[in-house]
Amino acid sequence: MPSVRxxxxxxxxxxxxxxxxxxxTTPVAEHVPVALRCVESRVPFFxxxxxxxxxxxxxxxxxxxxxxxxxNMVGFMTRHxxxxxxxxxxxxxxxLGRLQRVTGTIYVSQLFTLGKGWRYDRVVAGGGVLLxxxxxxxxxxTWYFGPVARxxxxxxxxxxxxxxxxxxxxxxxxxxxxxxxxxCWSVRFRRTVETTIDVLGxxxxxxxxxxxxxxxxxxxxxxxxxxxxMLTAVDLFRPVEVDxxxxxxxxxxxxxxxxxxxxRHPEPDVAQALHVQRIVDAAYSSARRAGAPERxxx
Numbered sequence: 001m002p003s004v005r006x007x008x009x010x011x012x013x014x015x016x017x018x019x020x021x022x023x024x025t026t027p028v029a030e031h032v033p034v035a036l037r038c039v040e041s042r043v044p045f046f047x048x049x050x051x052x053x054x055x056x057x058x059x060x061x062x063x064x065x066x067x068x069x070x071x072n073m074v075g076f077m078t079r080h081x082x083x084x085x086x087x088x089x090x091x092x093x094x095x096l097g098r099l100q101r102v103t104g105t106i107y108v109s110q111l112f113t114l115g116k117g118w119r120y121d122r123v124v125a126g127g128g129v130l131l132x133x134x135x136x137x138x139x140x141x142t143w144y145f146g147p148v149a150r151x152x153x154x155x156x157x158x159x160x161x162x163x164x165x166x167x168x169x170x171x172x173x174x175x176x177x178x179x180x181x182x183x184c185w186s187v188r189f190r191r192t193v194e195t196t197i198d199v200l201g202x203x204x205x206x207x208x209x210x211x212x213x214x215x216x217x218x219x220x221x222x223x224x225x226x227x228x229x230m231l232t233a234v235d236l237f238r239p240v241e242v243d244x245x246x247x248x249x250x251x252x253x254x255x256x257x258x259x260x261x262x263x264r265h266p267e268p269d270v271a272q273a274l275h276v277q278r279i280v281d282a283a284y285s286s287a288r289r290a291g292a293p294e295r296x297x298x
Contacts, residue, residue, distance in 0.1 A: 010034060010037055011037070014037060014038075014041045014043065019041075019043050020044070020260070021043065021044040021045060021046060021071075021256070021257075021260060022034070022038050022043050022044070022045045022046070023045070023046045024038075024045055024046065024047040024048060025048050027118045027124050027125070028050055028052065028053055028124065028125050028126050028131075029053050029123065029124045029125075029126070031047050031048070031050075031051060031052055032051075032052050032057050032058060032060060032061045034047075035047050035061050035072070035270075036060065036061055036064055038070065039061070039064045039065060039068050039070045040064075040068070042068065042070055043070070044070060044071035044072065044260055045070070045071075045072050045073075046072070046073045046074075046075065046253075046256050046266075047072070047073075047074055047075065047270075048074075048075040049074055049075045049076050049135055049136070049139070049273065049276075050126060050127075050131050050132065050135045050273070050276070050277060050280070051074055051270060051273040051274060051276070051277050052126065052277060053123070053124075053125070053126030053127075054126060054277070054281055055274060055277045055278045055281045055297065058270070058273075058274050058277055059274075061270060062270060062271065062274060065270060071259065071260055071265060071266060072266065072269050072270050073255075073256045073259070073266035073267070073268065073269060074268050074269065074270060074272070074273035075252065076135070076136060076139040076140075076268050076273070076276075077136075077246075077248045077249055077251075077252040078136045078137075078139065078140055078195065078248065079139070079140065079143060079248075079252075079268065080247075080248035080249075080251035080252050080255070081210060081246075081248045082211075082233070082236035082237060082238060082247070082248075083208050083209060083210060083211055083212060083213050083231075083233070083236055084140055084195075084197075084208060084210075086208075086213050086231065086236055087144075087197070087206060087208035087213050088143060088144055090206060090213065090215060090222065090224070091144055091199065091206065093221070093222030093223060093224075094221070094222060095203065095204070095215070095217060095221035095222025095223075095224055096199060096200075096201025096202070096203050096204050096205070096206060096217075096221075097201045097202035097203035097204075097221070098201060098202045099145070099177050099199065099200070099201045100200045100201055100202065101177070101178055101179050101199075101200050102141065102144075102145065102171075102177060102178075102179035102197065102198065102199045102200070103179050103180055103181070103182075103197070103198045104137045104140070104141055104179070104180075104181045104182075104195070104196065104197045104198070105137075105181070105182045105183070105194075105195070105196050106133050106134055106136065106137045106181075106182075106183050106193060106194070106195045106196075107183075107184050107185075107187040107190045107193070107194050108133065108185050108187065108190045108191075108192065108193040108194065109185075109186075109187060109188055109189065109190045109191060110185035110186065111158075111159050111160070111165055111185050111186050112159060112186060112188075113159055114159055114160065114161070115159065115160055119132065119163075120160050120161075120162060120163055121162060121163075122162040122163050125163060127163055127164065127280065127284065128155075128157075128160060128163030128164040128165060128167075128185075129163075129164060129165055129166065129167060129183045129184060129185045130153075130155065130164060130167035130169070130183050130280055130283060130284075131280050132185075133183060133185060133193060134167060134181065134183035134280070135276050135277075135280060136195065137181055137183065137195060137197075138181065138276045138279050138280070139268065139272075139273070139276050140195075140197065141171070141179075141181070141197070142272070142275060142276065142279075143268070144197075144199075145173050145175065145177055146173055146174055146175055147173065147174045147275060147296070147298065148171050148172065148173050148174070148275075148279050148296050149172050149173060149174045149295065149296055150171075150172040150282075150293055150294065150295055150296065151169050151170065151171060151172075151279060151282040151283045151286050151293070151294050151296060152169065152170040152286050152291050152292070152293050152294070153167060153168065153169035153170070153282075153283035153284070153286040153287045153291060153294075154167070154168050154169075154287055154291050155167045155168075155283075155284070155287040158186050159186060164287075165184065165185060165186045166182075166183065166184040166186065167181075167182070167183045167184075167283065167287075168180065168181070168182045168183075169181050169283045169286075171279075193210075194209070194210060195209065195210055196208070196209045197209075203217055203218050203219055203221055204216045204217040204218055211232065211233035211236075212230070212231065212232055212233065213230075213231040213236065214228065214229070214230050214231075215228070215229045216228050216229075217229075240254075255267075275296075275298075278296050278297045278298075279296050281297075282294040282295065282296045282297070
């Protein structure tokens with residue numbers, strides 16, 4: 001296409017000026033360096049998750065944004081999946097009453113031999129399944145229930161040498177809510193990523209997956225009747241103009257563009273993604289100490 005310009009380097013592209021935004025989809029280790037260049041040039045940026053290889057690396061970006069505020073967004077697209085967005089709305093009604101516990105799992109059939117490429121290189125990727133895929137689950141849980149204060153974790157390398165292929169973490173939220181998450185990319189018969197969140201409360205329970213929301217209430221509350229309310233993918237479906245890989249990706253990009261056009265700050269942003277990063281860092285630290293409790297930095 002004649003209107004498309006190709007640049008040999010990031011610096012060359014930034015030097016041309018006139019950029020509305022930059023989308024960063026490099027390997028993880030390069031997320032922060034590229035984002036820092038965008039901040040220096042005052043160019044809004046969208047960066048894929050995870051934000052960085054570690055919170056320490058991300059701190060440089062947070063400091064730069066404090067000095068030179070720049071619109072930014074991090075690619076936790078699971079927030080835009082119909083079922084997970086609907087579940088958050090239900091939880092905000094308070095229909096479950098006092099929350100008792102929450103559990104979450106994320107599984108996929110991805111790795112059954114020694115992995116090749118940067119995703120299995122700790123220096124470049126920062127970690128394995130917990131950081132790569134589990135960060136989506138952690139982002140949803142903090143979106144639903146607020147910050148996490150403490151973590152106990154265990155990790156396991158089933159096929160990999162440098163990164164974990166399975167992770168289990170106990171979470172204590174700042175609100176006092178407790179629960180656990182389990183992540184594994186070496187689970188058979190899971191062709192695509194499968195995410196499940198199960199919430200128990202004094203008045204019932206909620207289960208949400210990628211394509212279903214089920215609520216059971218002892219008593220009518222939050223606009224929902226007592227008993228079981230089941231919403232399937234058909235009930236939840238909302239069309240988008242362009243569907244490449246799933247409507248959630250279109251909605252994610254649209255949310256970023258809408259925020260830029262309206263002057264609002266996009267979400268989730270670097271600050272929110274940094275908290276997820278700190279949870280993962282705390283989990284890795286806990287695992288190195290045989291699952292000892294680890295506080296999550298704030």
